[in-house]
Amino acid sequence: MTHPWRKRSGSRLGGLGAVAMVLLAAVAQAALPASAVGSTAPDEGDPRLEGALVLDATQVKAGGELRVGVRLTLDPDWHVYWKNPGDSGLATDVSWDAPGVTVGELRWPFPQTFRTPDGFITTHGYHDQVLLFAPARVSEAATGTLTVSAAVDALVCKVHCIPAQLVLSRTLPVGPETVADPEFAPQFDAAQAQVPLAPDAQGAPRVALALEGTTLTAGKAFTGTLTVTTADGKPYAGGVEGDFFVPGRILGVDQVALKPSGEGRFALEGKASSVAAKREPRLTGSLRLGTQATGFTAVDVDAPLAPMVADGAVAAAAPLKLPSVKDAAGKVAPAAVASAPAAAESPMGLGLALVFAFLGGALLNLMPCVFPVLALKAYGFTRMVQEEKGKVAPHAAAYAGGILVTMMLLAGAVLAVRAGGASVGWGFQFQEPLFVAAVSAILVAFALNLFGVYTLGADGTALAGKVDQSHGLLRSAGEGVLAVVLATPCSAPLLGTAVGFAFAAGAATVVAVFLALGLGLALPFCVLVLVPGLAKRLPKPGMWMERGKQFLGFALLATTVWLVWVMGGLAGVDGMGRLLAFLIAVGLGTWLYGQSQGLEGGRRGVTVGLAVLTLVGAGTVALRFDEAQASVETRGATVAAHGGSQAWDEAAVSAALAAGQPVFVDFTADWCLTCKFNERTVLSREDVRQAFMKHNVAFFVADWTRRDARITAKLAAHGRAGVPMYLVLSPGSPDKPEVLNELLTADSVIQAVQRADGCESPLKAGSMVCARP
Amino acid sequence: MKQLFKAVALTVAFVGAPVLAADTAEVGKPAPAFTLKDEAGKTHSLADYKGKVVVLEWANSECPFVKRHYEAKTMQTTQKGFDAKKVVWLTVDSTASHDAKFAADWKKKEGFTQPVLVDTDGKVGKSYAAKTTPHMYVIDGQGVVRYAGAIDDDPRGKGAKTNYVKTAVDAVLNGQQVPTATSEPYGCSVKYKS
Numbered sequence: 001m002t003h004p005w006r007k008r009s010g011s012r013l014g015g016l017g018a019v020a021m022v023l024l025a026a027v028a029q030a031a032l033p034a035s036a037v038g039s040t041a042p043d044e045g046d047p048r049l050e051g052a053l054v055l056d057a058t059q060v061k062a063g064g065e066l067r068v069g070v071r072l073t074l075d076p077d078w079h080v081y082w083k084n085p086g087d088s089g090l091a092t093d094v095s096w097d098a099p100g101v102t103v104g105e106l107r108w109p110f111p112q113t114f115r116t117p118d119g120f121i122t123t124h125g126y127h128d129q130v131l132l133f134a135p136a137r138v139s140e141a142a143t144g145t146l147t148v149s150a151a152v153d154a155l156v157c158k159v160h161c162i163p164a165q166l167v168l169s170r171t172l173p174v175g176p177e178t179v180a181d182p183e184f185a186p187q188f189d190a191a192q193a194q195v196p197l198a199p200d201a202q203g204a205p206r207v208a209l210a211l212e213g214t215t216l217t218a219g220k221a222f223t224g225t226l227t228v229t230t231a232d233g234k235p236y237a238g239g240v241e242g243d244f245f246v247p248g249r250i251l252g253v254d255q256v257a258l259k260p261s262g263e264g265r266f267a268l269e270g271k272a273s274s275v276a277a278k279r280e281p282r283l284t285g286s287l288r289l290g291t292q293a294t295g296f297t298a299v300d301v302d303a304p305l306a307p308m309v310a311d312g313a314v315a316a317a318a319p320l321k322l323p324s325v326k327d328a329a330g331k332v333a334p335a336a337v338a339s340a341p342a343a344a345e346s347p348m349g350l351g352l353a354l355v356f357a358f359l360g361g362a363l364l365n366l367m368p369c370v371f372p373v374l375a376l377k378a379y380g381f382t383r384m385v386q387e388e389k390g391k392v393a394p395h396a397a398a399y400a401g402g403i404l405v406t407m408m409l410l411a412g413a414v415l416a417v418r419a420g421g422a423s424v425g426w427g428f429q430f431q432e433p434l435f436v437a438a439v440s441a442i443l444v445a446f447a448l449n450l451f452g453v454y455t456l457g458a459d460g461t462a463l464a465g466k467v468d469q470s471h472g473l474l475r476s477a478g479e480g481v482l483a484v485v486l487a488t489p490c491s492a493p494l495l496g497t498a499v500g501f502a503f504a505a506g507a508a509t510v511v512a513v514f515l516a517l518g519l520g521l522a523l524p525f526c527v528l529v530l531v532p533g534l535a536k537r538l539p540k541p542g543m544w545m546e547r548g549k550q551f552l553g554f555a556l557l558a559t560t561v562w563l564v565w566v567m568g569g570l571a572g573v574d575g576m577g578r579l580l581a582f583l584i585a586v587g588l589g590t591w592l593y594g595q596s597q598g599l600e601g602g603r604r605g606v607t608v609g610l611a612v613l614t615l616v617g618a619g620t621v622a623l624r625f626d627e628a629q630a631s632v633e634t635r636g637a638t639v640a641a642h643g644g645s646q647a648w649d650e651a652a653v654s655a656a657l658a659a660g661q662p663v664f665v666d667f668t669a670d671w672c673l674t675c676k677f678n679e680r681t682v683l684s685r686e687d688v689r690q691a692f693m694k695h696n697v698a699f700f701v702a703d704w705t706r707r708d709a710r711i712t713a714k715l716a717a718h719g720r721a722g723v724p725m726y727l728v729l730s731p732g733s734p735d736k737p738e739v740l741n742e743l744l745t746a747d748s749v750i751q752a753v754q755r756a757d758g759c760e761s762p763l764k765a766g767s768m769v770c771a772r773p
Numbered sequence: 774m775k776q777l778f779k780a781v782a783l784t785v786a787f788v789g790a791p792v793l794a795a796d797t798a799e800v801g802k803p804a805p806a807f808t809l810k811d812e813a814g815k816t817h818s819l820a821d822y823k824g825k826v827v828v829l830e831w832a833n834s835e836c837p838f839v840k841r842h843y844e845a846k847t848m849q850t851t852q853k854g855f856d857a858k859k860v861v862w863l864t865v866d867s868t869a870s871h872d873a874k875f876a877a878d879w880k881k882k883e884g885f886t887q888p889v890l891v892d893t894d895g896k897v898g899k900s901y902a903a904k905t906t907p908h909m910y911v912i913d914g915q916g917v918v919r920y921a922g923a924i925d926d927d928p929r930g931k932g933a934k935t936n937y938v939k940t941a942v943d944a945v946l947n948g949q950q951v952p953t954a955t956s957e958p959y960g961c962s963v964k965y966k967s
Contacts, residue, residue, distance in 0.1 A: 085959075088958075088961060088962035089961075090929070090959055090960075093929065116965065118967035120899060120967075121904050153929060155961075159964060160835060160836075161836060161961040218801075219799055219801070219802070273800075274801050
């Protein structure tokens with residue numbers, strides 16, 4: 001196979017004579033070997049572009065990192081192009097050939113904008129000098145010297161344009177240490193400072209887009225507001241200067257421009273292409289904040305615009321649901337929410353969210369997740385009520401306290417992760433293998449406690465007869481913690497809406513909603529305490545309680561089975577094996593601890609030491625989960641559970657809708673018990689399947705078992721923070737998906753599918769507006 | 774009632790926006806009318822070719838991209854692939870410094886046959902929003918723009934996979950929808966008078 005850049009040396013550009021030839025510059029800098037310097041693009045014999053291959057290290061160690069770059073120097077008034085050249089021109093292309101070195105993606109410093117005198121043609125690029133570079137990693141096996149080669153393919157323009165091709169090459173010794181190049185490392189640092197930050201980078205300004213419409217109309221103008229806040233959440237107060245925004249190539253959009261319109265606010269004006277893009281266009285580009293005086297910070301912008309509709313269809317297909325012109329002027333909503341039909345429902349107030357959270361929390365008690373804890377607690381209260389009546393209230397308070405404190409920790413974690421720039425959802429911690437392992441370990445330890453393998457907080461003197469001790473206040477609080485931990489993979493009616501509201505709002509709201517949720521979760525025991533006489537109606541204690549306790553131990557172990565299965569989805573069969581090994585170590589460790597409780601002095605210390613050693617040792621060895629190992633089989637389990645379904649993909653959904661199929665999207669996760677419950681009891685029912693077949697429904701599964709920013713964003717767009725979520729889209733009105741309840745019923749699914757298919761025939765359409773061709 | 778209000782709001786939102794865009798070339802809209810003289814002084818109007826598919830090619834013989842395509846015979850081969858009774862190919866040069874003689878010299882040197890329309894003042898080029906050379910437009914028999922963009926998907930001359938103009942013309946002739954109706958044109962900027 002010919003090397004892609006070698007074959008260019010010839011014929012097609014031969015008209016320019018030596019243009020395609022690689023010329024080695026006689027004026028090579030002393031610092032660089034001749035092969036690292038080249039010039040080409042001759043204009044009347046005069047080279048307009050000189051290029052040099054530069055490295056930020058003079059020596060590199062095996063496995064080490066360096067930066068490799070191409071420094072382009074241009075004659076006055078000549079320029080080369082940025083990755084999006086603009087109206088004309090050609091993006092500068094650098095390809096690397098470096099055996100033993102893995103070269104990353106090219107970094108582009110913030111470009112200049114060039115305009116023709118009449119303003120008709122706008123392009124983006126660099127003049128004078130630019131360093132285009134990439135991070136690189138040297139192979140662990142590297143020895144001797146490395147050769148790094150770069151092929152540069154650029155278009156160099158002043159008034160006329162000249163293509164330039166350079167092939168540059170340098171060698172680099174591999175040594176025991178990486179040694180920075182004192183001359184070039186600072187140049188790389190300077191170039192790095194010009195490169196726009198990734199939108200989710202640490203300390204990067206946050207950019208949010210609110211569009212004044214739910215759709216873009218082909219060939220029509222659109223407007224919106226871009227809001228910039230600093231990393232710590234304050235509106236960006238500094239100025240901007242010059243051409244501070246350079247758009248990327250945006251499919252479906254012809255022009256976009258930004259104008260400052262206030263503190264940290266920019267008015268967006270754009271025009272959609274005359275041909276509707278198949279995918280929802282995104283606003284991409286780079287934004288440079290700051291002035292010459294204050295210094296610049298550039299950040300990449302990547303925000304969803306809105307789905308495109310063809311001209312003419314707009315009035316019928318998208319009767320402007322959310323933003324009337326009046327609203328848009330006054331309020332700025334995050335783009336994701338603004339473009340979400342779900343958000344079009346009357347906006348939820350904090351009060352309503354709190355009520356929903358409280359009720360949702362109460363309903364969680366009836367969900368399979370929390371039920372084992374509930375049963376455990378009921379058992380505990382039963383005996384307490386009979387024997388230590390006065391203590392019921394403190395224990396209920398401790399249990400509620402445990403719940404509330406854990407809820408606050410969870411709220412704190414949500415806020416911390418969010419401040420770090422990532423988005424999270426309800427149950428997000430179950431996307432973390434180590435968390436799943438920790439919860440499994442706690443469950444096993446708890447179960448063994450119920451079996452009597454050891455006693456809690458019994459201070460070494462505990463004997464089987466003193467099990468009462470295990471009902472310390474601390475234990476009640478611990479059960480509260482466990483209730484919250486187990487509750488998160490569950491969702492209940494109302495909960496999704498409330499938590500979704502909280503996640504889209506400020507820190508205070510998150511805390512308030514989580515508190516309400518915790519109070520709801522603690523409700524049954526509060527009722528038990530607060531309603532006089534109710535406690536006394538519980539059954540009398542007896543031998544059945546000991547058996548009941550051990551039985552509940554098995555219920556907890558059963559929950560562990562589910563977590564092991566979840567681990568399979570996260571980290572594959574290997575991960576499951578590691579988790580089981582660790583759980584056995586947990587069993588061994590707690591058993592050793594139980595043994596120690598019957599011993600005295602030194603022997604006791606040794607046994608406890610052994611228990612700790614077992615746990616720590618097993619943990620160090622076993623708790624290494626490789627998420628890449630997740631078996632494809634497990635990942636596809638949900639998909640397979642519903643025959644003929646496919647993995648969720650926005651483009652595939654659009655395609656199915658365009659083909660006239662109603663669409664059902666199941667947002668689910670392996671660890672989400674409510675999801676699994678719905679899938680097993682409703683979605684796989686025969687009559688539901690029949691309805692899907694009859695209406696030719698395209699069934700999509702969005703699997704959120706592991707982190708997936710696209711799915712998180714989609715959930716947020718519908719005001720939800722977690723799974724399950726069920727969307728039913730009609731080809732007749734693709735912009736108005738119906739969001740089903742968290743707890744499905746066969747009837748609700750069948751009817752929703754029927755409604756979605758209602759547009760199929762104009763005769764059936766009734767009062768519905770169907771914009772399909 | 775609410776729906777009606779929203780429809781009104783929607784209309785208001787878009788009024789005053791791109792009404793002025795009516796006289797620029799947009800896919801799906803009537804092509805801007807023009808009358809230009811070619812290198813031999815013969816007048817061509819878009820209206821003359823009603824009923825035929827018209828391919829407009831913005832060119833500047835000094836642009837390396839145009840040179841490359843003429844040397845590789847991309848334009849000539851594409852044109853020859855069409856039925857001359859049904860398809861008209863017009864090359865337009867909107868370069869401010871070029872005149873009829875310049876166009877005639879180029880045509881003679883390359884030995885092609887289609888007329889080169891001389892648009893020295895750039896008015897027609899700007900009405901089509903032609904920004905690069907080459908920049909291609911396909912107009913159907915009813916005078917509606919059906920394709921705008923690059924000649925092919927090969928900005929770097931590494932070998933094209935799709936010739937967008939050929940695909941578009943074939944689709945129009947067969948009464949089908951053009952699969953790729955727009956693409957990013959690549960090349961030099963049009964050197965307009967300013």
